[in-house]
Amino acid sequence: MLEACNITYAHPGAAPLYRGFSLSVAPDERVAISAPSGFGKTTLCRLLAGYERPQKGEVLVDGEPLPKRGVCPVQMIWQHPETAVDPRMRMANTLAEAGEVPDRLLDDLGIRRTWLSRYPHELSGGELQRFCIARALAVRPRYLVADEISTMLDAVTQAQIWRFLVAETERQGIGLVLVSHSPALAERVATRVVRLDAEEATFPSSLS
Ligand SMILES: Nc1ncnc2c1ncn2[C@@H]1O[C@H](COP(=O)(O)OP(=O)(O)OP(=O)(O)O)[C@@H](O)[C@H]1O
Numbered sequence: 584m585l586e587a588c589n590i591t592y593a594h595p596g597a598a599p600l601y602r603g604f605s606l607s608v609a610p611d612e613r614v615a616i617s618a619p620s621g622f623g624k625t626t627l628c629r630l631l632a633g634y635e636r637p638q639k640g641e642v643l644v645d646g647e648p649l650p651k652r653g654v655c656p657v658q659m660i661w662q663h664p665e666t667a668v669d670p671r672m673r674m675a676n677t678l679a680e681a682g683e684v685p686d687r688l689l690d691d692l693g694i695r696r697t698w699l700s701r702y703p704h705e706l707s708g709g710e711l712q713r714f715c716i717a718r719a720l721a722v723r724p725r726y727l728v729a730d731e732i733s734t735m736l737d738a739v740t741q742a743q744i745w746r747f748l749v750a751e752t753e754r755q756g757i758g759l760v761l762v763s764h765s766p767a768l769a770e771r772v773a774t775r776v777v778r779l780d781a782e783e784a785t786f787p788s789s790l791s
Contacts, residue, residue, distance in 0.1 A: 590640035615769035618779030681721035
C-alpha cells in the first residue's frame with residue numbers, strides 16, 4: 584500500500600496546501616487526483632514520489648518510509664519529458680542509468696531501436712515520454728505517479744501510452760496515481776477518482 588498519512592505541507596512562505604491529508608493507494612488501483620489549477624496536485628505527486636518531504640505526517644510504502652537514498656519505490660513520470668532527461672546524453676545511456684531494460688518493454692512501448700542513438704532534442708515529445716516511462720519501469724517500482732504525462736501529446740499517442748500503462752501496471756501489480764485535466768481520460772483510466780476540492784472529499788480536513 585502507498586500511503587500519505589496525515590500530511591501537512593506548505594511551500595516556503597505560503598499557506599499549507601494540505602493539513603492532515605491522507606490517501607491510500609493499493610497496488611491494484613489506478614487513482615486519479617482531480618482538482619482545479621493550483622490546488623496542489625503536482626505538489627502531492629512530488630510528495631508521494633519523495634521529491635518533497637512533508638512538514639508533518641509521512642509517506643509510506645508497505646508501512647516503511649520512502650528511502651532517503653537509492654531507488655525510490657515510487658517513480659514519477661513528468662509532464663515535460665524534455666526536462667526529465669539529460670540533454671547531453673544519448674537515449675541508450677539515459678536508459679542504461681536505470682539498469683537493464685527488457686526488450687519486451689521497449690517493444691510494448693513502441694520504442695524503435697534507431698531512437699536509442701539519438702539525443703533528446705532529436706525525438707518528439709511522445710517518443711521521449713515513452714523513454715521516460717521505460718526508465719521509470721526499469722527500476723521495478725511498486726508505484727507510478729503520472730503527472731499530466733500526456734497533455735501535450737496527440738490523441739493517438741495518448742491512447743497508446745495509456746493503453747500500455749494500464750496493461751503494464753496490471754501485469755506487474757504496480758499501483759498508479761495519475762493527474763489529468765481531462766475528466767474523460769481520468770474516467771477511462773482510473774479505478775477511483777479523488778477530488779481535492781470536493782466538500783465531501785475523501786480527506787475533508789485536507790484543505791487549508
Ligand atoms: N516551489 C514552489 N514554491 C512556492 N510555491 C509553489 C511551488 N510550487 C508550487 N507552488 C504553488 O503551490 C500551489 C500548488 O501548485 P501545484 O503545481 O501543486 O498545483 P496543481 O494543482 O498541480 O496546479 P496545475 O493544475 O495548474 O498544474 C500553487 O499555488 C503554486 O503556485
